[in-house]
Amino acid sequence: MITFLILLTVLALSMVLLARALGRMDRNVAPPVPVEEPSAPEQTGLGDPEWNIVIRHQCEPINCPNLKGNPRQPGKEPGCQVCAALFLERYGERLLNEQREGRNR
Numbered sequence: 802m803i804t805f806l807i808l809l810t811v812l813a814l815s816m817v818l819l820a821r822a823l824g825r826m827d828r829n830v831a832p833p834v835p836v837e838e839p840s841a842p843e844q845t846g847l848g849d850p851e852w853n854i855v856i857r858h859q860c861e862p863i864n865c866p867n868l869k870g871n872p873r874q875p876g877k878e879p880g881c882q883v884c885a886a887l888f889l890e891r892y893g894e895r896l897l898n899e900q901r902e903g904r905n906r
């Protein structure tokens with residue numbers, strides 16, 4: 802008899818959980834969840850000051866072809882993403898080296 806009661810309780814609990822899971826699924830489907838703001842001005846998360854640094858330290862020294870011409874590039878961003886990636890990579894390496902040197906000291 803006790804076994805039956807436990808079984809019943811487990812069954813009822815699982816039904817409640819199932820219903821809740823289904824309800825959550827319905828709720829997730831109904832309103833379209835805004836993942837990103839459509840009016841976000843830049844895709845890389847870099848602002849104009851950061852782009853100026855990227856252009857000065859990466860685009861200009863390597864005479865980047867994306868910086869030339871008018872308009873510079875079709876995108877909304879003032880610099881090019883290739884240079885931004887290169888710059889951030891170098892910046893990250895420098896940070897890592899500094900950390901490594903700091904640890905060895």
Ligand SMILES: [Zn+2]
Nearest residue numbers: 860865881884
């Ligand atoms: Zn560039």
